[in-house]
Amino acid sequence: MLQITLHEVADIRLSDVPMPDAPQPGWVQVRVRRVGICGTDLHAFAGKQPFFSYPRVLGHELAVTVHQLGAGVSGLAEGDDVAVRPYLECGVCRACRRGRTNCCSDLKVLGVHMDGGMRMYINLPASHLHHAHGVSLEGLALVEMLSIGFHAVRRANPQPDDQIVVVGLGPIGLGVCLAARARGLSVIAVDPSVNRRTFASMQRLVAQAIDPGTDVVSSVRSACGGTLPDVVFDATGHPAAMEASFSLPGNGGSLVLVGLVQGELRFVDPEFHRRELTLLASRNATAIDFDAVIAALPSIDIAAWVTHRTRPNELASVLPLWRDPQHGVIKGMLDLDDAQSAAC
Ligand SMILES: [Zn+2]
Ligand SMILES: [Zn+2]
Numbered sequence: 001m002l003q004i005t006l007h008e009v010a011d012i013r014l015s016d017v018p019m020p021d022a023p024q025p026g027w028v029q030v031r032v033r034r035v036g037i038c039g040t041d042l043h044a045f046a047g048k049q050p051f052f053s054y055p056r057v058l059g060h061e062l063a064v065t066v067h068q069l070g071a072g073v074s075g076l077a078e079g080d081d082v083a084v085r086p087y088l089e090c091g092v093c094r095a096c097r098r099g100r101t102n103c104c105s106d107l108k109v110l111g112v113h114m115d116g117g118m119r120m121y122i123n124l125p126a127s128h129l130h131h132a133h134g135v136s137l138e139g140l141a142l143v144e145m146l147s148i149g150f151h152a153v154r155r156a157n158p159q160p161d162d163q164i165v166v167v168g169l170g171p172i173g174l175g176v177c178l179a180a181r182a183r184g185l186s187v188i189a190v191d192p193s194v195n196r197r198t199f200a201s202m203q204r205l206v207a208q209a210i211d212p213g214t215d216v217v218s219s220v221r222s223a224c225g226g227t228l229p230d231v232v233f234d235a236t237g238h239p240a241a242m243e244a245s246f247s248l249p250g251n252g253g254s255l256v257l258v259g260l261v262q263g264e265l266r267f268v269d270p271e272f273h274r275r276e277l278t279l280l281a282s283r284n285a286t287a288i289d290f291d292a293v294i295a296a297l298p299s300i301d302i303a304a305w306v307t308h309r310t311r312p313n314e315l316a317s318v319l320p321l322w323r324d325p326q327h328g329v330i331k332g333m334l335d336l337d338d339a340q341s342a343a344c
Contacts (some may be wrong), residue, residue: 001120002336007055009047023070023123030124033081034141035334036061037310037322038171039237040112045319050262052112059117059334060086060110063140066129073126082129083143083294085118087108087284102284104153109235109284118312120336126128130287132294139302146293147285149175150182152233152258154289155282158185165189165220167245169209170259171195171331173235174305175293177205182296183200188223190216193280195328197292203304228253229240235259243267246277254278308332 003017023029041058062084066076076082089096089104092271096104110116132140137311149172158164162185164187166176169191173342177200180187189206191197197209213219221228228250234242237259249255255277271278307330310318315334 002058002312003057004118004315005057006044007258010316010320012045014312017049017119020121021028023068025071026073026126027070027123028073028076028126028129029064029068029070030064030120030252031067031083031121031128032059032062032064032086032119034063034137035117035336036141036145036224037319037334038145038195038287042323044318046323056111057118058111060112061144062086062110062117063137064117064122064124064129067121069124069223069243070126073201076126076129076131080131080135081135081140082131083140083290084110084124085128085285085287085290086116086128087148088114088125088163089190091264095320099286102286107284118334118336127287130290131292132297135294135297136302138333139297140235142305142331143193143270143290143293144285145171145299145331146175146178147289148172148258148282148295149177149233149235150179150292150296151285151289152176152235152282153179153183153255154292155280156231156233156254156256158183160184160229162309163188163227164231165223165224165231165248166206166233166235167212167216167241167248168193168234168236168238168259169193169200170235170237173204173233174200174205174330176235176258178296178300179292181205182292182299184233188220188229190220191298193325199304199330203301216244218249218301230254231256237261239263239265249275250276250327251275252277254280256280256282258282304330306331306333310334311338 037068089101093105109276128140189209234245235258
């Protein structure tokens with residue numbers, strides 16, 4: 001069967017490998033159909049992903065079809081199309097035992113810490129497969145990406161009258177907007193990219209999308225009608241923007257860091273204390289968040305989100321292009337359906 005390996009930086013190799021063994025009890029063998037390409041994949045290809053080791057089979061945003069059930073698996077049948085929760089938790093650490101599987105102390109993410117889904121068949125725990133009846137394969141491959149935003153909003157637990165601001169309208173920030181909208185909240189988004197602001201507005205994910213301008217605090221304050229917001233989500237992953245976001249929540253407000261950076265962030269403690277801010281990190285997502293995304297999928301225009309598509313033997317040539325903001329990628333997707341015929 002076909003396997004796509006990121007052998008080294010900028011070195012993608014297609015190879016013919018043996019099929020996996022029959023699935024263990026509680027596990028399922030699935031045929032991989034679509035793989036969403038995420039920033040992690042693009043950074044790994046470019047050699048910009050910290051602590052990443054090569055060679056690695058990428059792929060954690062997966063739409064798959066059930067191929068063979070291991071013993072004792074119920075609720076799934078051969079031929080079912082499902083989304084994959086790619087965070088394989090240990091199940092025994094304190095975080096896992098308290099339901100915080102997304103931040104398991106020994107977490108292994110498919111395609112990041114272990115080989116992922118860029119191959120025709122893979123065995124996965126049945127517990128990590130999510131049904132979404134009537135959703136297309138491309139919709140299923142969006143679930144993981146969107147679940148990050150749904151988890152962040154669930155972490156913040158906003159109240160119905162809270163003013164929400166989302167900083168950064170990449171795919172993760174758009175997922176935060178969708179999650180807030182699914183709760184009936186009104187969102188003001190901040191992003192310097194006119195293309196991203198237009199997408200968020202056209203898709204009705206936000207009430208208003210603004211340019212941060214030269215003074216993001218005053219831009220946000222005026223968009224919020226003269227006061228600062230109650231809950232701010234930062235999905236930029238840029239240190240300067242994240243540090244600036246500490247100035248955005250109003251008194252008694254919250255800041256949720258969804259994007260992350262390698263390194264230190266600084267904030268002015270007297271300001272932080274004066275406003276008695278709540279600071280939250282948000283990492284990955286749980287089964288609850290996946291189910292919430294699946295419930296919200298019928299309300300989004302999946303075809304508009306999937307802006308770019310590729311096949312196995314084109315992947316190495318498109319990944320450098322997709323890193324370039326000029327290409328306007330919201331979500332690029334690898335189609336593995338014709339993997340049989342791909343050059344091995
Ligand atoms: Zn991702
Ligand atoms: Zn654990």
